[in-house]
Amino acid sequence: MLEIKDVHKTFNAGTINEKVALNGLNLTLNDGDYVTIIGGNGAGKSTMLNMITGVFPVDSGSILIDGEDITNLPEHKRAKYFGRVFQDPMTGTAADMQIEENMAIAARRGKARTLGFGIKKAEREEYKKLLATLDLGLEDRLTSKVGLLSGGQRQAITLLMATLQHPKLLLLDEHTAALDPKTAAKVLELSDKVIMENHLTALMVTHNMKDAIVHGNRLIMMHEGRVIYDVSGEVKKNLKVSDLLAKFEEVSGNEFANDRMMLS
Amino acid sequence: MMGFLTALPGAIAQGIIWGVMAIGVYITYRVLDLADLTVDGTLGTGGAVLVMCTIGGMDIRFAMVMAVLSGCLAGLATGIFHTFFGIPAILAGILTQLALYSVNLRILGNKANQTLSVMNYDLMISLRYIHKSIVIGAVFVVILIAVLYWFFGTEMGASVRATGSNAAMARANGINTDSRKILGLVISNGIVALAGALLAQYQGFADVNMGRGAIVIGLAAVIIGEVMFGKIFKNFALRLAAAVFGGIIYYIAITLVLRLGLNANDLKLFSALVVAFFLGIPYWKSKVLPKQKKA
Secondary structure (H helix, E strand, O other): OEEEEEEEEEEOOOOOOOEEEEEEEEEEEOOOOEEEEEEOOOOOHHHHHHHHHOOOOOOEEEEEEOOEEOOOOOHHHHHHHEEEEOOOOOOOOOOOOEHHHHHHHHHOOOOOOOOOEOOOHHHHHHHHHHHHHHOOOHHHOOOOEHHHOOHHHHHHHHHHHHHHOOOOEEEEEOOOOOOOHHHHHHHHHHHHHHHHHOOOOEEEEOOOHHHHHHOOOEEEEEEOOEEEEEEEHHHHHOOOHHHHHHHHHHHHHOHHHHHHHHHO | OHHHHHHHHHHHHHHHHHHHHHHHHHHHHHHHOOOOOOHHHHHHHHHHHHHHHHHOOOOHHHHHHHHHHHHHHHHHHHHHHHHOOOOOHHHHHHHHHHHHHHHHHHHOOOOOEEEOOOOOOOOOOOOOOHHHHHHHHHHHHHHHHHHHHHHOOEHHHHHHHHHHHOHHHHHHOOOOHHHHHHHHHHHHHHHHHHHHHHHHHHHOEEEOOOOOOHHHHHHHHHHHHHHHHOOOOOOHHHHHHHHHHHHHHHHHHHHHHHHOOOOHHHHHHHHHHHHHHHHHHHHHHHHHOOOOOOO
16 A cells, blocks of 8 residues: 655765665555564664655655555645654644644544634544543543643544544654653553554554564564565564564674575 | 823723734734744835825725735735745745835835825724724724634634644644745734724824834733733633733833833833843743743
8 A cells, every 4th residue: 555666865965964864765565554663773764754754855766655656745735644643742733722623633634624613513522532542531621732731641642633534554653752661551552452443554663672573463674774674474473572683783783795684 | 190191091092003913913923933024014014005095095994904905915925935935934024024115115105104184084093082093993803803713713723723833743634834824924914914004094194114113012012911911811812812901001001101201212122121021031930930831
């Protein structure tokens, strides 16, 4: 459903800060894939997600979703395809707006925004029910400003918002990295639940190798702007953190010789 | 003291007019989180268009509409500079403001000012009829706040607020943030031009310099309103009303210090210092009370 073909992206090209972020990235997702992505700092994980969602243009290559070429579509026009949760809990929600207002905005992702009421009465009831499933007591705080909530609460709401309008692809960019371990576990559990219940295709970037193994049906490792390891099914289930660490050390040590070996 | 009391109604009338202007500033400064300096030019544009249209024989109501539309155009120019040209908002506003000086002179028939006497034209407000002016001004304020309250509650209005609150979130939810910034600037400058049109009627002339420092007065009104009423006025309509009250309080304060002997030529210096002081209050508060969360 998602095809990334030979995408290149270099930041600050021609300057001393030149950084090749994506270097001939290829990736094809199948419907229903729940892919975890790992890789070291600067491997291109977040860049990949930002490139998919159009935060910045690519230098070359193409991105297709269900066969439609979206490579040159501006960010707000592609938004209808994607639900996103960001690393920074502040990014996914508008702090100055109420919980229900945030949700109403997300519920209209990909739709024309009219001069009709921003929130309809029936929506409120629906949001209340959805918030109750989070078990964070937010269902009684519909009109609270999101800025008053904790990072974990904001991530949980962002997750709901990302799926209010069924996304073709859910993108989770280290969305638990800024949370305390207990909250992180809860948000992760919630992510699994949301993905299962809505039969979503999802990409989840994580720094935690154990999470990468436990969650999803497919795992990819990125290094220097490319996918260098891609496993799914039983092989993925039986992975151990030590296996991943070994792979990781191999590529960081002597990358080029090992790329091919690891894909076999 | 008696002098001050007799001057009080005039201060309130002027404060209401500048309160309308402050509502326009609130849209950009608070809702969109942009400092838009276009308004120094737009206020004059609104006044100039109103005066020339009225002198040209247009009904005062239509002249008001024309003034508002001229302000919207000015906002559109700044919006295009900001989004399409990628110029930072402050600079984009300064560019339009500079351009408007020439435009305003043109509108005024290449004169620095044009008079509009209430004796010859059927004006809505005038300093000759201060009490009536206060009532009419208040009616304008109430209608304006009601319309804005409705608009910012719509899907479209909410998308403008989201753009100002968190542009990344807005784009992730499919909102074209560039078009929403332009829309906000158009609305804001339309309102400022309305204030200019009211001011020109009130004082009986339009002057090419009438908007000089308007942004400072508008900001003063917004900030004074927030500092004085922020704790109790949480609702959006009340926050806009607070900006109007801020404008009134500002003009009462100005009237008082003039009575107390401040040289009128030092007024702009005084205004700038007052605004700087009020802008500093939230910052100092955050320094002294670091644990307090921003509401």
